[in-house]
Amino acid sequence: MNHETSRDLYDRALDVLVGGVNSSVRAAPQPYPTFVRKGDGGHVVDADGNRYVDWVMGLGPLLLGHDLPEPVQAAIQRRTSEGPMYGMPTELEVEHAEFVARHVPSVEMLRFVNSGTEATTSAVRLARGYTGRDKIVVMQSGYHGAQESTLVEGDREERGPSSAGIPAEFAEHTIPVPFNDEDAVTEVFEEHGDDIACVLVEPLLANKGIVEPVDGYHETLRDLTDDAGALLIWDEVITGFRVGGLGCAQSKYGVTPDLTTFGKIIGGGFPVGAIGGRTDIMEAFTPVGDVFQAGTFSGHPVTMAAGLETLQYAAENDVYEHVNGLGRKLREGLSEIVADQAPEYTVVGTDSLFKVLFTRRGDAQSGACADGCEQDPDCDRFDACPKNGADVARGAVERWNRVFRPQMLDDGILLSQNQFESQFVAYGHTEEDVERTLEAYRNAL
Numbered sequence: 001m002n003h004e005t006s007r008d009l010y011d012r013a014l015d016v017l018v019g020g021v022n023s024s025v026r027a028a029p030q031p032y033p034t035f036v037r038k039g040d041g042g043h044v045v046d047a048d049g050n051r052y053v054d055w056v057m058g059l060g061p062l063l064l065g066h067d068l069p070e071p072v073q074a075a076i077q078r079r080t081s082e083g084p085m086y087g088m089p090t091e092l093e094v095e096h097a098e099f100v101a102r103h104v105p106s107v108e109m110l111r112f113v114n115s116g117t118e119a120t121t122s123a124v125r126l127a128r129g130y131t132g133r134d135k136i137v138v139m140q141s142g143y144h145g146a147q148e149s150t151l152v153e154g155d156r157e158e159r160g161p162s163s164a165g166i167p168a169e170f171a172e173h174t175i176p177v178p179f180n181d182e183d184a185v186t187e188v189f190e191e192h193g194d195d196i197a198c199v200l201v202e203p204l205l206a207n208k209g210i211v212e213p214v215d216g217y218h219e220t221l222r223d224l225t226d227d228a229g230a231l232l233i234w235d236e237v238i239t240g241f242r243v244g245g246l247g248c249a250q251s252k253y254g255v256t257p258d259l260t261t262f263g264k265i266i267g268g269g270f271p272v273g274a275i276g277g278r279t280d281i282m283e284a285f286t287p288v289g290d291v292f293q294a295g296t297f298s299g300h301p302v303t304m305a306a307g308l309e310t311l312q313y314a315a316e317n318d319v320y321e322h323v324n325g326l327g328r329k330l331r332e333g334l335s336e337i338v339a340d341q342a343p344e345y346t347v348v349g350t351d352s353l354f355k356v357l358f359t360r361r362g363d364a365q366s367g368a369c370a371d372g373c374e375q376d377p378d379c380d381r382f383d384a385c386p387k388n389g390a391d392v393a394r395g396a397v398e399r400w401n402r403v404f405r406p407q408m409l410d411d412g413i414l415l416s417q418n419q420f421e422s423q424f425v426a427y428g429h430t431e432e433d434v435e436r437t438l439e440a441y442r443n444a445l
């Protein structure tokens with residue numbers, strides 16, 4: 001496979017783009033990133049003309065794949081032909097908000113923004129403004145975008161910013177706890193309960209290997225926040241309208257947060273974010289309340305059209321049936337391959353998310369969840385299945401990066417850009433894509 005054009009483009013990019021890219025993870029593939037020429041259904045074609053089955057899918061936003069169905073395509077083109085944006089309200093924003101409020105249990109009102117990062121930043125400000133408290137609780141290895149309040153590492157005793165350029169004071173106010181550890185978060189609430197504005201949590205860790213919640217964990221977070229007068233914020237930027245279908249992960253897991261952040265799919269492939277929740281909390285945002293929030297591009301008409309048409313298309317067609325069905329086929333197929341060839345590895349994912357984690361222990365695959373680890377306490381592999389980000393990080397990461405992923409690429413299969421990110425099934429993927437992918441895993445593992 002020839003990658004000369006990608007190499008030359010990367011070489012040029014290194015002069016004018018920091019690290020050759022505009023978002024850090026894109027530089028992770030060794031020895032250089034694949035530059036994309038175009039998408040096509042469930043595939044991408046790279047700058048050298050090589051075709052791959054694409055499981056990156058824009059890092060999650062592309063529920064429908066690269067070929068947008070006619071009504072979605074038409075709505076986007078109509079909007080762009082009427083002027084890209086106005087800085088004044090349009091009917092589209094109202095319709096999109098009505099759609100989300102109708103389908104997502106926790107959402108009565110919304111505020112649209114332009115990225116997931118902006119959504120979580122505004123949600124944290126809202127929680128602090130609404131409660132009059134400063135401290136927030138997050139999960140170690142959770143991801144909420146590139147924002148000051150959540151780029152923190154360490155634990156509740158000792159912690160600091162995980163990036164240069166962030167004052168230590170931010171980390172003082174942010175308490176990281178291990179995901180799925182009820183005792184740890186309970187102790188934090190015993191010590192700091194009166195100062196905690198919110199718990200900010202992904203329904204499942206989707207940016208660190210896909211780790212599902214153990215039974216009762218989210219209920220514990222709900223109870224602790226209720227008792228302490230703190231808000232529970234679910235970051236559904238990745239899971240929203242992917243896990244749990246139109247009701248999102250909160251309908252799947254049956255827990256209703258106070259606030260929810262969205263991004264990715266709700267913009268139909270264009271930059272987007274949103275904060276949604278109960279009216280009494282949401283109305284703490286300006287112009288009703290006193291928590292400032294604003295944005296030139298917020299509610300962008302092209303984004304609103306793309307997002308709304310995508311969701312309406314999903315509501316009226318077999319989109320979730322298709323992507324979740326192929327997701328299940330992948331996880332079941334991978335479970336068989338792993339049992340045969342790499343019994344220490346763990347298949348994870350749910351709905352249209354899938355991944356093989358290169359875990360180092362847990363030889364018994366017998367009795368493992370056939371559809372990927374579901375944190376079933378009766379499963380023989382329950383203890384070996386990662387429970388938090390640290391468990392995931394202990395895997396054979398270098399092997400995945402340097403040996404496995406490049407071999408899959410050579411075989412025409414484009415996997416996530418590092419070992420920790422999710423892989424996504426889209427409506428444009430086919431049974432044949434799944435078969436080819438399973439064959440490539442069989443050869444590479």
Ligand SMILES: *Cc1c(COP(=O)(O)O)cnc(C)c1O
Nearest residue numbers: 115116117143144145235237238
């Ligand atoms: C992608 C992601 C974000 C950040 O969204 P951006 O649009 O990249 O700023 C935040 N939270 C979660 C859970 C995400 O997956």
